[in-house]
Amino acid sequence: MRVVQFNEFGGIGALRLEDAAAPSPGVGEILVRVMAVGLNFFDTLMLRDKYQFSPKLPFSPGGEIAGVIEALGEGVTGLEVGQRVAAFIGGNGCRELIVTDATNAVPIPDGVSDEAAAGIIITHGTALHAFKDRADLKAGESVAVLGAAGGAGVAAVELAKLMGARVIAVASSEEKLAFAKSHGADEGIDYNEADLKQTLKDLTKPNGVDVVYDCVGGDAAEPSLRATAWEGRYLVIGFASGKIPRIPLNLVLLKGCEIVGVFWTSFAAREPDKHRANTAQLFAWVRDGKLKPHIHATFPLEETAKALSLIEDRKVTGKVIVNPQS
Numbered sequence: 001m002r003v004v005q006f007n008e009f010g011g012i013g014a015l016r017l018e019d020a021a022a023p024s025p026g027v028g029e030i031l032v033r034v035m036a037v038g039l040n041f042f043d044t045l046m047l048r049d050k051y052q053f054s055p056k057l058p059f060s061p062g063g064e065i066a067g068v069i070e071a072l073g074e075g076v077t078g079l080e081v082g083q084r085v086a087a088f089i090g091g092n093g094c095r096e097l098i099v100t101d102a103t104n105a106v107p108i109p110d111g112v113s114d115e116a117a118a119g120i121i122i123t124h125g126t127a128l129h130a131f132k133d134r135a136d137l138k139a140g141e142s143v144a145v146l147g148a149a150g151g152a153g154v155a156a157v158e159l160a161k162l163m164g165a166r167v168i169a170v171a172s173s174e175e176k177l178a179f180a181k182s183h184g185a186d187e188g189i190d191y192n193e194a195d196l197k198q199t200l201k202d203l204t205k206p207n208g209v210d211v212v213y214d215c216v217g218g219d220a221a222e223p224s225l226r227a228t229a230w231e232g233r234y235l236v237i238g239f240a241s242g243k244i245p246r247i248p249l250n251l252v253l254l255k256g257c258e259i260v261g262v263f264w265t266s267f268a269a270r271e272p273d274k275h276r277a278n279t280a281q282l283f284a285w286v287r288d289g290k291l292k293p294h295i296h297a298t299f300p301l302e303e304t305a306k307a308l309s310l311i312e313d314r315k316v317t318g319k320v321i322v323n324p325q326s
Contacts, residue, residue, distance in 0.1 A: 001020055001021075001095060002020075002096050002301055002324070003020045003060055003095035004016070004018075004060055004094040004301055004302070004322075005018060005092075006047060006060075007058045008057065009048055009049040009057075010047070012044065012308050012309055013305075014047060015304060015305045015308075017302050017304075020095070022097050023098070023099040024071070025071050025099050026073050026099070027073055027075050028073055028075050028076060029073040029076070029099050029101055030069050030073060030079060030099070030101075030102045030105060031069070031073075031097060031099050032065065032067040032069055032085065032087070032097070032100065032105075033067050033070050033096065033097055033325070034065050034067040034096060034097065034098055035068065035324070035325055036065065036115045036117070036118035036119070036322070036323055037061075037062035037064070037118055037321065037322040037323075037324065038063070038065070038093075038119045038121065038122060038123075038319060038320075038321060039062060039307055039308060039311060039322060040064075040122055040152075041150070041238070041311055041312075042063070043061035043062065043091075043308060044308055044311055046059065046061070046091065047061070059091055059092060060091065060092040060093060060095055061091065061304060061308060062092065062093025062322065063088060063089060063090050063093060063122060063265075064086070064087070064088050064093065064119075064122050065086065065089060065093045065098065066084070066085070066108060066115075066118035067084070067086075067098075067114070068082060068083070068084055069081050069082060069085060070097065072102075073099075073102070078102075079102055079105060079107075084108040084117075085105040085106060085107055085108060086105070086106050086108050086117040086118060086279070086283075087106065088104060088125070088279075093322075094322055095324060096301070096325065104272075106276050106279045106283070108283060109283055109284070110287070111286075111287040112283050115295050115321045115323075116293050116295070117283065117286075119293050119295060119319035120282050120286065120291075120293045120319075122264065123151050123155035124155045124158070124282050124293065125264060125268070125275070125278055125279055125282065126152065126262065126264040127152075127155045127156040127158075127160070127213070128281065130156070130235045130260075130262040130264075131143075131156075131159060131163055131211070132163075132278070133267070133278075134235060135233040135235055135260065137163055137165060137210075137211055139164025139165065140164060140165070141165050141210035142165065142203075142209050143156075143167050143211045143212075143213060144168045144170055144209045144211070144224060144227070145160065145167065145169055145170060145180070145213045146170045146213065146214045146215065146220050146221075147214075147215050148169035148170055148177070148185060149180050149317050150314070151296075151311075151316060151319050152215040152237060152240075153180070153215060154180060154317065155293070156213045157169055157180050157183050157184050157185050158183050158184055158291060158292075158293070159291075160184075160211075160213070161186075162285065162290060162291060165210075165211070166186050167184060167185045167186050167187075168185065168186065168188070168200065168204075168209070169181065170188070170189045170191055170196065170220065171188065171189075171191070172192050173190060173192070174188075174190060176317070177189075179317045183294065187203055196220060196223040196227070197223035197224070197226045197227045198227075200224065200227035204229070207229040208227055208228050208232060208255075209224070209227050209229060210229050211233050212224045212225065212232070212235060213235050214235060214237055215238045215240055216238075217239035217240070217241050217243055217244055217245050218239070218242070218243040218245060219245075220241075221245035221247065222245060222247060222248070225251055225252075225257075225259075228257050230255055230256050230257070231257060232255060232258070233258050233260055234257060234258065234260065235260050236260065236262060247259065293318070294319065295319050295320075296316045296317055296318040296319055297310070297316075298320075298321045298322070299323070300322070301322060303322075307320045307321075
């Protein structure tokens with residue numbers, strides 16, 4: 001089978017299209033023919049060994065996949081050969097065939113494409129876990145999304161709006177803000193042009209922002225925290241800016257607010273039943289037309305490096321998908 005992988009930590013340039021032996025499922029595992037792979041910003045960090053953990057080499061990008069079950073390992077029940085499933089696998093997705101634990105698989109309902117299924121597990125799954133499980137978001141509350149036009153940000157915009165929040169998109173250009181608004185944001189702030197803290201406060205008078213969704217970090221963090229409401233929740237998703245901010249903890253005391261860590265990958269591993277239920281909920285919303293994930297572009301397997309370059313260069317709005325079968 002064909003696989004795109006890297007054998008050293010050298011950034012996107014280290015990726016190679018290679019042949020590998022086709023795997024076979026073991027006890028409790030399934031073999032999946034991969035039809036779509038969702039790429040994320042953390043894939044670019046793994047290529048440089050700058051993620052939270054170091055992958056064992058050789059390794060492939062792609063932590064979420066959709067495909068068709070080719071074979072069942074011993075002891076697998078509740079799934080069938082030929083069934084369409086999606087799964088969070090953590091990595092090694094950019095290949096034609098993959099083996100994963102059967103417990104990772106979530107059936108894809110009719111009416112949901114492979115691209116949509118593979119494109120929402122991580123970004124929308126993170127947003128749903130953040131808003132529902134960590135922030136206890138209520139309809140009518142205000143949500144500020146930092147980096148609102150990227151894959152993670154637009155997912156948060158869509159989910160917050162679907163859950164009944166008033167959504168304020170924060171991004172680096174009017175073009176990106178327009179994109180976020182087309183996906184549900186009520187208002188937008190260009191942090192290159194506006195005073196972020198004051199503008200957030202003005203838009204959420206008299207209380208301040210109820211929930212901040214921060215997948216950027218860097219210089220936008222502290223002013224956003226300063227604009228939160230009493231008992232607000234500041235959700236720490238990631239650090240796409242490359243800078244981990246240092247926060248004055250007296251702000252947390254004065255506002256009676258919470259800084260809440262959202263480590264979705266650990267949640268999925270520690271609470272698999274809740275993770276699968278959240279994923280099934282996302283698929284149901286897509287099937288019912290309530291959620292329409294934006295696919296920026298789809299690439300064949302041999303163009304995985306090109307796809308990741310778009311993400312690394314911040315040229316993506318929405319999701320980038322790789323199709324290993326094309």
